[in-house]
Amino acid sequence: MLRKFSYLIIAAWVLLALFGFAIGPSANEVNLNAFLQAPSSQAFLGTDELGRSVWQRLILGAQTSFLVAAGVVFFSSIIGTAIGIYSGYTGGWVDRIVTKIIDVFLAFPGLLLAIALAAVLGPGIENVVLALVVVGWVGYARLARAQTLSLRHREHIMAAKVLAVPQWRIFGRHILPLLLAPLGVEATFGIAGAVISEAGLSFLGLGVQPPDASWGNMIKEGTRYLLVAPHLVLAPGLALMLVVLAVNLIGDEWRDRLDVRQRTRGH
């Protein structure tokens, strides 16, 4: 049941994100006659302090978080995996330098680095993606490197090498497919992390800026009207929590499915 629930939430999230393209500039139109209205039959989820529909802004926020999550996971997994495979396969001083770089990145609280970068780069959705990719590639690189190290001396790779298969082909055809499962699990949790981080940065005023909608800056604006209009904080917060929860549940499930030991034990 939980599984169905989480796939349903994810499907709804993606649909809302797509639906966001259909919403025109009307979502940003200020209508002071209808400010801070409670949810009613006319305005599902009510209106915010500028009389904008919270429902429409929620959809735009879904779009923002989806785009950021997709961008962050896409770029950081490609960059991280490429670096990790190359480093693990090549070995030697290349590997030592890459490992040191990974260590330095890990010796630094991720969110703080993202905050510092977002502050330096300035607000905006592209800069949020950039900051989170800079923080995010390390996880994939570490995973891909460790897995490649254990795969490097497998027979099928040796055979490919002897047959003079070019290196990029060994990476793509003979190593990468064996990494996809663990990388997929990492990427799933990466989506949850990116969604929360984007909202967090936007909440701090370092991410997506008004009038663009993000669940994070909706919560930030909403906390100022907590007493009179709690729905401004409730709606985006619940949406955020449900998406992150669903993604985490799916990640858990995939990880359990990969873990053969757990499966045979019957948990």
Place this chain on the structure above:
Amino acid sequence: MASYLLRLLASILLVSWLVGSLVFFLIHMVPGDPVAVMLGDWASPADEQVLRRQLGLDLPIWQQYWNYLSGILFHGDFGQSLFYQQAVSDLLAQRFPMTLQLALMALMIAVLIAFPLGIIAALRSGHWPDHLSMTVSLIGVSIPNFWLGPMLILLFSIGLAWLPVSGADQPLSWILPAITLGTALAAILARMLRASLLEVLHEDYIRTARAKGLSSKWVYGKHALLNALLPVVTILGLQLGTLLGGAVITEVVFDWPGLGQLLVESIQRRDYPVVQACILVVSIAYITINGLTELVYAWLDPRIRVAQ
């Protein structure tokens, strides 16, 4: 032991230098002139020039970098805050204890929540108490603290009027921020503890302990729990650093006068010296905690001690 501490110190120094330099150069590339921000739109170019010279911002960047490094190294001087007209080290001295207090309280709350949850889940694994506590902890991981915070304020400060809304002036004002910050950590710890306990409960020495007739309390309390704690301690250390990062958001939510709030405000004010110092201090704290975690780990695990 001594050599370990020496290595730890060396790695703290190295990473701090890297982080400090990185932040210095990143921040000096920010578009936006602090002098213009300080003086406002109507300042004359001559005034801006004078102020820039006073703050040393007209020097070449290498000179500024050297002044910055040597100031910290030789005088423990992080420079002057551009906004507060006060030494940055004084600001840090005021703010850091507040963040530390918050982090420790959050840690305490996390441990208090996580241990019962994790232990119950492991002992009743596969039954409803397990599913319930794991679902609770998954929800705990998924609630962002900038949403949990306002919700707690709504319930306990506005609805029930039990606790203060924000700030740090009243005696009980630490409770809500500490709960907000501690929840995510509690959830991670509980899951970790459950997994680790389940692993340990399948070990031979547990069967031996049961077979020789020891009471459940003794078997679970001493043999199982102590062994299961080892990986949990590592996670605890790693997560304490995350706690410091999370404290930034929590402090902003509750208007808690700690380092995180100072950092965010200073970013908005383009108060370079303060931003640099805040990031540097949090990073050093993070690296130090991670290093010390390994010490605790060695202390807890006799096998590592013997190996040394």
